[in-house]
Amino acid sequence: MARSAEQGNRTVHVPKEPLAESPLPIHTLGARELRTAARRISKVDEELRDLVRDMLRSMYTARGIGLAAPQVGVQKQLLVIDLDLEEAATPPLVLINPEITAASASLNTYEEGCLSIPKVYLEVVRPSTVEVSFRDDQGRPRRIKADGLLARCIQHEMDHLNGVLFVDRVTDELSLNEELRQHGFERHHVESIR
Numbered sequence: 001m002a003r004s005a006e007q008g009n010r011t012v013h014v015p016k017e018p019l020a021e022s023p024l025p026i027h028t029l030g031a032r033e034l035r036t037a038a039r040r041i042s043k044v045d046e047e048l049r050d051l052v053r054d055m056l057r058s059m060y061t062a063r064g065i066g067l068a069a070p071q072v073g074v075q076k077q078l079l080v081i082d083l084d085l086e087e088a089a090t091p092p093l094v095l096i097n098p099e100i101t102a103a104s105a106s107l108n109t110y111e112e113g114c115l116s117i118p119k120v121y122l123e124v125v126r127p128s129t130v131e132v133s134f135r136d137d138q139g140r141p142r143r144i145k146a147d148g149l150l151a152r153c154i155q156h157e158m159d160h161l162n163g164v165l166f167v168d169r170v171t172d173e174l175s176l177n178e179e180l181r182q183h184g185f186e187r188h189h190v191e192s193i194r
Contacts, residue, residue, distance in 0.1 A: 012056070013091065014057050016082070018063060021061070023054040024072035026116060027071055029117045030189045034071065034116055036163055037163050038069060038075045038076055039075055040097050041076050041077055041078060041097055044138065048096075049137055055069065060082075065081060067080050067115060068158075070161065078094075079095040079098060081095070081153050081154065094136055095132065095157075096134055103127035104129035105127075107128060110126070110149075122166070122176060126151070127151070130146055131146075132145075167180070168193045
């Protein structure tokens with residue numbers, strides 16, 4: 001999907017093994033950091049790449065496939081995604097200032113989970129294909145067309161940049177309330193989008 005020659009020159013690379021402790025704490029449902037809109041990044045430099053590395057290490061430690069900067073309390077428009085956790089040679093996708101430039105009219109429903117809402121899995125409806133423009137970890141402009149799990153992951157993580165969580169998009173109230181209750185989360189922290 002997004003794997004091509006454009007990913008060949010990455011400088012951000014960390015082992016995909018989990019660490020004993022996450023470098024960055026991942027905030028959970030109820031934390032105000034998750035409800036604050038992220039700011040655009042004006043400069044892609046080594047400090048930002050260090051943040052990317054720490055986000056990747058935190059994501060791998062939590063055994064996730066995507067992480068947005070607001071989840072670790074950093075209000076910047078930055079996402080890291082890796083759908084191939086088993087293959088060390090496959091580079092992660094780093095999206096800086098991502099924008100969805102097109103989305104398909106066709107929708108699909110798929111079960112989602114989130115590192116900020118551990119153990120809660122619910123079905124969410126989203127466009128099945130998206131086109132995204134962003135800058136990579138070198139600050140170069142990129143554009144990809146994504147479908148399947150990558151499209152869903154990008155949309156899920158981009159929601160975090162606007163203070164939206166996947167539970168806000170769940171339409172099955174009974175399942176939502178039961179999953180939250182079962183895993184110790186409070187329903188009033190959900191801001192339903194209808």
